[in-house]
Amino acid sequence: MRTEQAPKTIYLKEYQAPDFAIEAFHLHFDLHEHNTQVTATAQYSRTNNTQNDLVLNGELLKLISVSVNGQLLEASQYTVDEETLSISNLPAQFELTIVTQIDPKNNKALEGLYQSSGNFCTQCEAQGFRKITYYLDRPDVMTVFTTRLEADQAKYPVLLSNGNLVEQGELGNGRHFAVWHDPFRKPSYLFALVAGNLQHVKDSFTTSSGRNVDLYIYTEAHNIDKCGHAMASLKRAMKWDEERFGLEYDLDIYMIVAVDDFNMGAMENKGLNVFNSKLVFASPETATDVDYLDIEAVIGHEYFHNWTGNRVTCRDWFQLSLKEGLTVFRDQEFTADLHSRPVKRIEDVRGLRTFQFTEDASPMAHPIRPASYMEINNFYTMTVYEKGAEVVRMYLTLLGREGFRKGMDLYFKRHDGQAVTTEDFLAAMADANDVDLSQFQRWYDQAGTPVIEASMDYDPKAKTCTLTFKQSCPPTPETEHKQPYLIPLEIGLLDSQGRDLPLQLVGEDKAVGTTRVLRFTEAEQSFTFVNIAEKPLPSLLRNFSAPVKLSYPYSGEELAFLMQHDSDAFNRWDAGQRLAMQTFKELLEAKHHGLPFGLEHYMVHAFQTLLIDPALDDAFKAEALALPSETDIAEAVRPSDPQAIHEVREFVLTHLAKALRLDLEQVYSERNTLTSYEIDSQSVGRRSLKNIALSYLGRIQDEGIVALVDEQYRHANNMTDTLAALSVLNHIEGEERELAIEDFYARWKQNNLVLDKWFALQATSSLPDTLKRVEALLNHEKFDIRNPNKVRALIGAFAMRNPLHFHAFDGTGYEFLTRRVLELNTFNPQIASRMVRPLMNWRHYEPVRSGLMRAQLERIQNTPNLSSDVSEIVTKSLV
Template sequence: MSAENASLIRLEDYRPTDYLIDTVALTFRLHPTDTRIVSRLSVRPNPAGQTGAPLVLDGDDLTLVSISLDDAPLAQDAYTVSPSRLVITAPPQRPFTLTLETAVNPTANTKLMGLYRSSGVYCTQCEADGFRRITYFLDRPDVLSVYTARIEADADTPLLLGNGNLVEAGARADGGHFAVWHDPFPKPGYLFAIVGGDLDKVEDVFITASGREVKVAVYVEKGKSERARYALDALQRSMRWDEDVFGREYDLDVFNIVAVSDFNMGAMENKGLNIFNDKYVLASEDTATDGDYANIEAIIAHEYFHNWTGNRITCRDWFQLCLKEGLTVFRDQEFSSDARSRAVKRIADVRVLRASQFPEDAGPLAHPVRPRAYKEINNFYTATVYEKGAELIRVLKTLIGAQSFRRGMDLYFDRHDGTAATIEEFIACFAEASGQDLAAFSRWYEQAGTPRVTARGIYDAGNRTYTLTLTQETPPTPGQPDKHPMVIPVALGLVGADGREIALKTADGAPHDGIVVLDTAEKTITFSQVDSSPTPSLLREFSAPVILDIDLSDDDLLRLFAYDTDPFNQWQSAQTVATRIIRRAVDDIRAGRTPQTPDNLVHALAEFLDARATRDPAFAAQVLALPGESDIAREIGSDIDPDAIHVARKTIRAGLGRALADKLAALYNDLAVTARYRPDAAQAGQRALRNAVLDLLTAGDPTRGGALAQAQFDSADNMTDRIVALATLTHVAGLACENALAAFAARYADNPLVLDKWFSLQAMIAEPETLDRVKALLDHPAFSLSNPNRTRALVGSFAMANPTQFARPDGAGFAFVADIIIRLDPANPQLASRLATAFRTWKTLEPGRRAHAEAALERIAAATPLSPDVSDIVGRMLDRAL
């Protein structure tokens, strides 16, 4: 193996570990700078491993204090140790107990992996490989052990939490205290957790379907418990939903959630002790938007659902990560769909998929849902694994039907409970439950890239038939130049000239179920008894994660917008027309012409506002939100000029705003919410539409819209209306904007999570002065580069949500973000590597910007020292293969 590939880990090289660890007994003596951990590991040779092999334990920045085997000190010549590895040369070939004492400094742990201290709270983050920062261990997901943790601390740390159930607690002779937690369910080290601190809580009792009492609690910083009540409610609703929909009952006596302010991710599903970024727990009408409430609900559900899809059944190795993450994202999407609007949730999820995963699939970071190799696993917690992984579960359910899908899930839970499973084992359950051969479906897990489906239809009036031909092609991706056909379920319908749905019948007159499975390069199907030339509605409910190319005119699509019975395709049809119009506007701008807003889209939206907007406000808000600049860039594909896209979209929005001004103004007034604030779907939908109307009004008439936004900002009784008004004023600019920004900052000076919104808004202003504004905000008293939330809010928003300024023609935006990545990397490589992914579409830019982006990436690559996390991302960006 070459030096360049020395750290490469391949799926094909997987083999079982040589040793197993049946039980782990840990004692933590918490101290801010010198925490001691004693671990007693019950080790035995693995019958499936290599007999007589050395015992090689993982470590990361550890100090070994002592080591003994079967309670006898181990001779120095019997082992070798470094901060990253402990090797026992000739361990006994029988069960034995290995006792280790390690020392760590939680306060100095800026990587936020392993045991660290945040705002006076001790907490752990062990996924993917953080447990090795606590003690030397076989830190891999297929080593399942039963854990007991004794946590000792001084009196200033009164709360001591661990996995599982509390079995003992009491005082120590030195004035401190202890708590012992035992988790009876075997789990890998990445699911281990402890928390120590002085926190407030909200709590309740949940009664399971079988009648057991479970104590549920959410722990937060002092004085914030009232803002945790929605999270507690979401937890209990998640528990009930999982019982009702998947038949999964919770299995411990307690379920605890702890919110901390310094956290690299959204949350972590540690068994019975979820640790959350407080952004996804704390909420009140004055501090959280409707979107925040929805995110809290979804992420609480996601981490709880992991109890079965991730904890009780974990993944054999990290290549199977989508088995827990993609599956659990699907489950949380279904929960939110049932709790709110299924149609609106589907649209929102597809927006996220297209904005985050489609560019990943089309660029240098493309990888299969189950990658075949990696250098740094932290870089594969990606939209492909999560969002595309969820889409594959949806595809599977569509292919085999809801009843077979439920039988397959039940079989999976029964067969693999308490194990570390693989994708093959998962799919085998559904093949058995449905009686279908799913071998070809498995290609979705092996091939990177987004398939493009082309649809062409011919109507034969004489024979009253409509023939639809579908073809598919997946473009080459890094390391995969040749692609095989995927199994793509295309849900479809036919809409007649009168706007009515046409009953689908095959050529022989038999009823058709509306699903065409495209599993070859090309497939043709003929529908009979079609009395007039129909408009095909394809990929209903977005039945597969593909790009659809269909030969429909703008008027055809607007007919679907008016009459389609599938809400997703109603929305998609309008989006497709708007995308085409903005793309033509880009061409006009580049050619020196003035873009025009077509009358057909204006008339279609006017009729929609008159007839349907107030019937489903949340859906109407999605319709009024035109495709974003990144959506347009993705459709253009190459030689992208972000400034031209920005001007084109702004021009079309302004035209729509002017043409629809009277209707929008009346709707804005009619949609005012007078009842007390509630974050439920009905009120949230009403606010969403009113604020979408304000946005479009302001695009058409900045003076009029700015005045409305100012009045809304001044009178708002909730964060949703206040922050939207402020965002609208940032588009108007001028003194009113600056005054509103100052007023917002003064009002929320003591609330870091709300100030994150303030940082983010300013970072997304599409004007040349924004880069200087962002640089100045780095020195704001409330900003800290060491806090992931602050950094994502300011630098992440600039890099990932402000394409005109990040991709400035002079390269200054790229250079700034590169500087931050280099500065941040030594302290928090995970956060730095995630910022680096902002460059993922650099190759699609026009030549001048592309050269600046490449120079910035080369400068990052040349920085020393450079973490494996950032080196891996930047290397793949620059086509330096794994």
């Protein structure tokens, strides 16, 4: 735990290259639960002519000895404090051996080397390696690792580390050893070690060049039957990366280990990925469709890191999006190529708008390459990952698929085996395509969500249509005034029949397609199209071609028209979202003035037309019927009143349910057939539409509907349908709900991952006693606050996914969260800092709630021994 002194701010502008390089690094682990001894031997050399001290990072270590070139140093020959080991008067080249001792069993922060379910495991990104040994723990120090593990053979029969296995054997006294060698240079954050009593499933993959790669997934014996989907996903990812980007795996073995106690989703350690178990295990009885797709995506994500993150890594942590944003983009494309591209795009943008746009509007707003940080763990954010992916996607939109591939090829050719910057990536894209992308750098340097105001002028006499765009970006902590971005705007024009019009700009000889990508580079810029025979309706920002907020004065009828006719699937969905948001705003205004509620007929008709359209696939319909969340509305309407938002959203959903009841019942009935569970796109789409129809019908809450929901719960043959029915019952007060919740627990009490769903369901209920239930569940025998998955399932779900009760007018939700944050702060600051974030945007709410949220932030700030992770979030929130 850090002390009370303010955490130090690290600045990008102060970056300096390391004074030392490490030519080779040997690690020897003598593994014991409480007294693991680590012997680290490194070949160092100076990188410059300075005589600076060697300053190594190290935390929570017991130093046993330090030797230089085989000579043991006296304590007077080095300096040790809480965070560093410094050695002076070193030669230009030398061998340094450091022996340390650590206590994995009591490492509850889950950083460095720790134990999970009795097995040894590591997590070194971002700065966990310094809790294993003293080292230059920074991503631009890359070396070749050789690791020897020794452990009790009965307790820990499996010994794993990075690279290829080169030696193993018995030592006597019941102990054994394994030696692993990774031939590829890597930084310390990619180091991994796993030792335990694990079983495995094995498969193999033949690369495009004909090499055989052994594939392993390790887990505890009782979960071995749930790894098939993860293995199949890995093989699909390996094949896809070869076909799409020409990237082949480079080791003889690829291993995945699933652990229950993990702060993150997964970690891409070279050749030895460590995964949160929830992103590996799947069976129809225990995992939903979303779980299956998430597992496939994250398996792909960590595999894709082998090139975008491992072979080419970050020079410093400010460049984090260089690997994470790029790799998120790659896993998004992987899923889109395997399943429904339009639906995947909708899902990604929905998440971006709900969470990343909210982050951009918070005190923690930062560019995808931040200029400073206090605690790097706080910058594993939606901005770095999801907005970072959108920035990469804009290269694809601007350069085209072939141009983007040329840029990627040049990037790897130039930088394989290096630690690089976002400028290096931009330069590769620009140079490979011989284009000027210098203005694009602003996406890396400026925070916030750009706002585009669009207008249209049609001249019937000249038959010209002029689109005018104005861009701006709200002030954010790093700067008040923003320079114009290079924004790719993908647009189309529709005639009165809903057909796409040919697009010919002034000065062009002929029309070039019906969808165009406009390069919007000025604060205000106009584009004029010719030969437009009638006043068109613009379809703007097709496929969400840039992470911006776009404003155009569409009427409700125009949005309904786009919902029914736009050829761009994303914009067809988005028109429905805009129409719903427009309706929510009107109803909130009516509520404020005490006026009655009502829905326009064209809105009901538009949703009905979409629901029964036989040309649309089920997955798209399901997405289109999912209206903006209460969190989305709160960000669009300020100051926010969560109670009022909940009321108007429920009114709209209930009104639509009643108006479309016959259609919804028919859609449900046609798709409610008991067939064998399949995870193909058609089957997933069918279940998605069936279950969203059920969620609408559930709002009617008459006896027949409740019986229908209860019947699905009782007879479902897969977790997707079971959980969908239980989710509807979860908001209906009555015996059916209580019996179903008890039954679900009785069925699944031995499965921790399924119980996480049970905890989260109760935490997100809209019923009045929800907070009381959540507090009681903290003492449940299956809840463990030291397990990050349980914390996210119960505390996180309540604070982040239940705005109605979290924002209770009396402040009880805020007080509940504060107590949990302070408890987590004492042993797992990373998770504590994630939990405190729902309090950040206190300024967005009406005065009473705003004041109560601020008071809790001040309470946290004034707590002694606050970790730097939590302190940074709270301090920036209160500035």
